[in-house]
Structure formats: C-alpha cells, structure tokens
Amino acid sequence: MLANLINGISLGSVYAIIALGYTMVYGIAKMLNFAHGDVIMVGAYVAFCAITGLGWPPILAVLASVAVCTVLGIIIEGLAYKPLRNATSLAVLITAIGVSYFLQNAALLIWTSNTKVFPNIFADLPALQLGSTQVAPVTLITVLANIVIMLALTFFTSKTKMGKAMRAVSEDKGAATLMGINVNRTISMTFAIGSGLAAIAGVLLCTAYPTLMPTTGAMPGIKAFTAAVFGGIGSIPGAMLGGVLLGVIEIFGKAYISTQLSDAIVFAVLIIVLLVKPTGLLGRKVREKV
Amino acid sequence: METMLQVQDLQVYYGSIHAIKGISFEVKEGEIVTLIGANGAGKSTTLNTVGGLLKARSGKILFEGKDLHGMAADRVVARGMALCPEGRRVFQHMTVLENLEMGAYTRPASEAADSLEKVYALFPRLKERYHQIAGTLSGGEQQMLAMGRALMSRPRLMMLDEPSMGLAPILVKQIFNIIEDMNKQGTTILLVEQNAQMALSVANRAYVLETGRISLSGDASELARSEEIKKAYLGG
Ligand SMILES: Nc1ncnc2c1ncn2[C@@H]1O[C@H](COP(=O)(O)OP(=O)(O)O)[C@@H](O)[C@H]1O
Numbered sequence: 001m002l003a004n005l006i007n008g009i010s011l012g013s014v015y016a017i018i019a020l021g022y023t024m025v026y027g028i029a030k031m032l033n034f035a036h037g038d039v040i041m042v043g044a045y046v047a048f049c050a051i052t053g054l055g056w057p058p059i060l061a062v063l064a065s066v067a068v069c070t071v072l073g074i075i076i077e078g079l080a081y082k083p084l085r086n087a088t089s090l091a092v093l094i095t096a097i098g099v100s101y102f103l104q105n106a107a108l109l110i111w112t113s114n115t116k117v118f119p120n121i122f123a124d125l126p127a128l129q130l131g132s133t134q135v136a137p138v139t140l141i142t143v144l145a146n147i148v149i150m151l152a153l154t155f156f157t158s159k160t161k162m163g164k165a166m167r168a169v170s171e172d173k174g175a176a177t178l179m180g181i182n183v184n185r186t187i188s189m190t191f192a193i194g195s196g197l198a199a200i201a202g203v204l205l206c207t208a209y210p211t212l213m214p215t216t217g218a219m220p221g222i223k224a225f226t227a228a229v230f231g232g233i234g235s236i237p238g239a240m241l242g243g244v245l246l247g248v249i250e251i252f253g254k255a256y257i258s259t260q261l262s263d264a265i266v267f268a269v270l271i272i273v274l275l276v277k278p279t280g281l282l283g284r285k286v287r288e289k290v
Numbered sequence: 291m292e293t294m295l296q297v298q299d300l301q302v303y304y305g306s307i308h309a310i311k312g313i314s315f316e317v318k319e320g321e322i323v324t325l326i327g328a329n330g331a332g333k334s335t336t337l338n339t340v341g342g343l344l345k346a347r348s349g350k351i352l353f354e355g356k357d358l359h360g361m362a363a364d365r366v367v368a369r370g371m372a373l374c375p376e377g378r379r380v381f382q383h384m385t386v387l388e389n390l391e392m393g394a395y396t397r398p399a400s401e402a403a404d405s406l407e408k409v410y411a412l413f414p415r416l417k418e419r420y421h422q423i424a425g426t427l428s429g430g431e432q433q434m435l436a437m438g439r440a441l442m443s444r445p446r447l448m449m450l451d452e453p454s455m456g457l458a459p460i461l462v463k464q465i466f467n468i469i470e471d472m473n474k475q476g477t478t479i480l481l482v483e484q485n486a487q488m489a490l491s492v493a494n495r496a497y498v499l500e501t502g503r504i505s506l507s508g509d510a511s512e513l514a515r516s517e518e519i520k521k522a523y524l525g526g
C-alpha cells in the first residue's frame with residue numbers, strides 16, 4: 001500500500017514535470033505541443049550518450065541534456081509553430097503531430113531502434129527506509145525535483161518581470177504587445193523552459209524505468225497531457241496536482257484492478273472529471289480575446 | 291507648437307475590406323485631439339494602426355518626425371506612444387499593481403516608484419485597490435487601471451480608445467476630467483470617442499470620421515456648434 005503510494009507519487013511527479021511544459025505552452029501560445037513528449041525522449045538520449053558514451057558525470061549529463069532540449073524547444077517553436085501563429089488550431093495540431101513523428105524518426109536514425117538500457121545515475125545514493133518500505137533514491141529525487149520545479153516556476157511567474165510578462169501574454173497578447181512586451185520572444189522563452197523541464201523529466205523517467213527507445217516519450221507525453229487537462233490546463237499547480245493524481249491512480253489501478261486496464265482507468269477518470277468540471281480540477285474559464 | 295504625430299494618406303484593409311480609405315491628420319505637442327464618428331467608422335482601426343497593432347497598406351505615420359511604418363506595437367511603446375485600447379483590456383487575472391508594472395515594462399526599474407506615485411495621484415482608487423485582482427474591479431475602475439497602466443510607460447503621446455464606453459455619466463465626467471489633468475501634466479492626447487459631446491468639450495481640435503474617411507475637421511468648440519455635427523452626433 002505505502003509502496004504503491006510512493007511509486008504512484010514518484011511516477012506522477014514525472015508526469016507533473018512534463019505536464020508543466022504542456023500547460024505553460026498551452027497557457028501562453030494556446031496550442032497543444034504534441035511533440036513535447038518526444039523532447040523528453042531526446043533529453044534522455046542526450047543524457048544517455050553523455051554518460052555512457054562520453055563518460056560524463058551524471059550532473060553534467062543532465063545539464064547538457066537540459067541545454068540541448070532548451071535549444072531544441074526554441075528551434076521547434078521558431079521553425080514549426082511561429083509561422084503558424086495566425087493559422088487555425090487544427091493546422092497547428094497537425095504540425096505538432098508532424099514534429100512528433102519527425103523527432104521519433106530522427107531518433108531512430110541517430111540511435112537506431114535498439115533499446116538502450118539507461119544507467120542508474122543515483123546508484124551511489126542510499127535508499128531511504130520508511131518502516132518496512134524502501135524508497136529508492138530516484139523516487140525521492142523525482143518527488144523533490146517536482147516540488148522544487150513547481151516552487152521555482154511559481155516564484156518565476158509571480159515575482160519576476162519576465163514571468164509576469166508571460167502571464168500577461170497568456171491573458172491577452174494584443175494588450176501585452178501594447179505594454180511593450182515582445183510576444184514572440186515570450187512564447188519562445190516558454191518553449192525553452194518547458195523543453196528544459198522535459199529533459200529533466202526524461203532523465204528521471206528513464207532512471208526509474210530504464211528502457212530507452214525512440215518511442216519512449218510518446219506514452220508519458222500523452223499521460224502528462226492528460227494530467228495537464230485533468231488538473232486544469234494552463235494552471236501550474238493544476239499540472240502538479242493532475243500529474244501526481246494520475247500517477248497514483250495508474251499505479252493503484254495496476255496493483256489492485258488490472259495491469260492491462262490501468263491506462264483505461266486513467267482515461268476514464270479524466271473523462272469523469274471533465275464531465276463534472278470541464279475546466280479541470282484547478283482550471284479557470286478562459287475568456288477568448290482577439 | 292511642434293507636430294507630434296502626423297498621419298498621411300493612411301489606407302488600412304482587413305483582408306479585402308477597405309476600412310480606412312486614405313485619411314490624414316495631425317496632433318501637435320500639448321494638444322488634445324479627438325477623432326469622433328459613429329460605430330464602425332474606423333476609429334479603432336486608425337488608433338490600432340498608429341499604435342502598431344495593425345499594418346497599414348499604405349500611407350505614412352510620423353511620430354516626432356520619424357516614420358513608424360510597419361513598426362510593431364511593442365517597439366512603438368518604447369518610442370513614447372501608448373495606446374489605451376477599446377474595451378480596456380486590463381489583465382483580468384493579475385493584480386492592479388501587476389497591471390501597472392506591466393505598463394512600465396519598457397522602462398527602467400529605477401523609475402517605477404516615481405511613475406507609480408504619479409499614477410496613484412491621478413487615480414487614488416488604484417492605490418486603495420493595488421492588491422485587488424483586476425477582473426474584480428468595477429468598469430470605471432478598470433478604465434482607470436487601463437489609463438494608469440498606459441501612463442506607466444511615460445508616453446509623450448497617449449491614445450485613448452473610447453474611454454467612456456459603458457460607463458455611468460458621473461464616471462464619464464470623472465474620466466474626462468482625468469484626461470484633462472493628464473494633458474495639463476504634459477501628455478499629448480489623441481482621443482477616440484463615440485460620445486462626441488464630451489470629447490468635443492475637452493478637445494482642442496477634432497476630426498470626424500465617416501466610413502473610413504475624414505468628413506470634417508476643425509476647432510473642437512466650433513465643430514460642437516456646427517449644425518451638421520449636432521444633427522449627426524449630438525442628438526439634435
Ligand atoms: N477584425 C476585423 N475584421 C474585419 N473587419 C473589421 C475588423 N475590425 C473592424 N472591422 C471593420 O472595419 C470597420 C471599422 O471598424 P472600427 O475601426 O472598429 O470602427 P470604430 O472603432 O469606429 O467603431 C468596420 O466596418 C468594421 O466592421
């Protein structure tokens with residue numbers, strides 16, 4: 001029971017970190033970046049290569065991974081989405097799916113379809129003993145990382161000039177422009193942050209579940225998107241809550257109901273929540289503005 | 291008086307809709323100039339084009355002698371021209387103070403305290419409510435916030451798009467008094483209004499816009515007396 005809860009929170013924390021990327025990008029660019037899950041995969045591969053190929057210490061590998069994904073996020077936004085700023089949301093969605101396939105196939109070319117075994121980067125750290133339950137270091141670090149990221153983002157969006165500008169852009173791009181805010185740069189910045197977080201999520205995910213292949217990011221990406229919607233898309237605490245709840249529901253579903261059905265249960269819960277509260281748990285109504 | 295803003299033969303389209311059909315006007319330093327006209331005449335289109343939100347098909351927009359043609363709105367603000375848009379468009383989920391801070395986005399942080407003090411002096415209500423979420427303010431207060439926010443960028447030219455829209459008469463009076471105060475403190479004003487009577491009462495000069503063309507222009511008090519204007523815009 002306790003072990004399942006801890007596993008659920010840990011998996012959920014990974015979802016939450018990914019969901020933060022979805023939710024920030026949605027909040028500001030009003031688009032679903034379906035390629036977000038694949039950025040996780042790229043992040044994991046970069047860290048993998050740095051550790052096993054170059055022999056870098058894990059911390060440096062993570063930093064490299066964050067750097068690569070941050071730049072990747074900016075490039076994806078600039079090349080694929082920026083030209084579509086005034087296009088229909090369907091066109092943007094299809095493009096996002098295209099970017100997702102592109103990243104997966106690029107990974108296939110670079111790293112082949114052979115499954116890589118991701119190293120346990122926290123192997124040196126001791127496990128935590130909670131009664132009769134052992135908590136693996138990766139679990140603890142994932143949960144801590146989630147909390148730190150959430151606090152940092154909350155601080156960033158509520159206290160810094162750039163963060164407040166992001167909120168302004170998310171509310172009303174035209175009015176934000178009139179304040180002198182460069183909307184394109186702000187959107188680009190949001191992709192950078194979301195993608196950098198995706199890299200961290202990728203490393204944590206693959207440390208906990210060490211199989212790495214070009215499709216590794218796809219399912220967690222969809223789950224995290226679900227988590228973002230579940231918590232209320234656009235809301236930072238919502239992404240955290242949605243992610244953690246989703247992880248817990250998934251692990252409990254697996255443990256007590258059915259391994260095969262656990263994903264179905266996750267999506268069923270999402271549908272029920274959306275029927276009762278269409279804006280998600282912590283979401284608020286968005287007023288559409290020109 | 292120096293010419294602050296000069297618009298020459300401006301043409302603006304929405305797709306194939308020809309909204310502004312070659313208008314020219316100017317605003318001199320220290321003036322209050324008003325652009326009046328019925329709903330749909332093209333007042334907002336004009337202001338939004340000057341402010342950089344819309345692109346003109348052709349024509350010139352000279353601000354302090356420099357051509358702004360094609361310059362995006364975020365850079366226009368930094369040049370010293372602010373637009374307080376129609377419908378106020380305050381950031382509903384942000385606090386009053388955060389809205390004002392956004393107004394000062396282009397300015398150095400060292401100015402902030404001083405700018406805030408000036409805005410609070412014009413709008414004491416905003417100071418009382420600085421911590422309140424903007425979406426919970428009344429319509430009049432939101433209008434004050436929109437104006438205060440625009441002032442935070444320390445514009446030399448302030449453009450106001452229908453500041454009286456949807457406000458009770460007593461508030462309209464108050465808003466127009468504040469516009470006059472802003473002007474007295476040195477801000478040049480380009481005011482767009484459907485409330486022609488109020489607009490003409492505070493303005494030095496006026497232009498009348500009719501379906502994308504300027505049909506009349508002149509001294510505001512003279513226009514207020516003209517039969518044509520009385521019939522069309524002042525209800526008799
Ligand atoms: N986004 C838009 N798309 C197409 N036509 C528009 C748009 N905005 C305004 N118009 C048209 O342009 C003309 C001028 O509108 P506007 O500048 O908003 O007038 P006003 O501010 O004087 O009420 C109107 O005929 C209006 O229908």
Ligand SMILES: [Mg+2]
Pocket residue numbers: 333334335376452
């Ligand atoms: Mg208008």
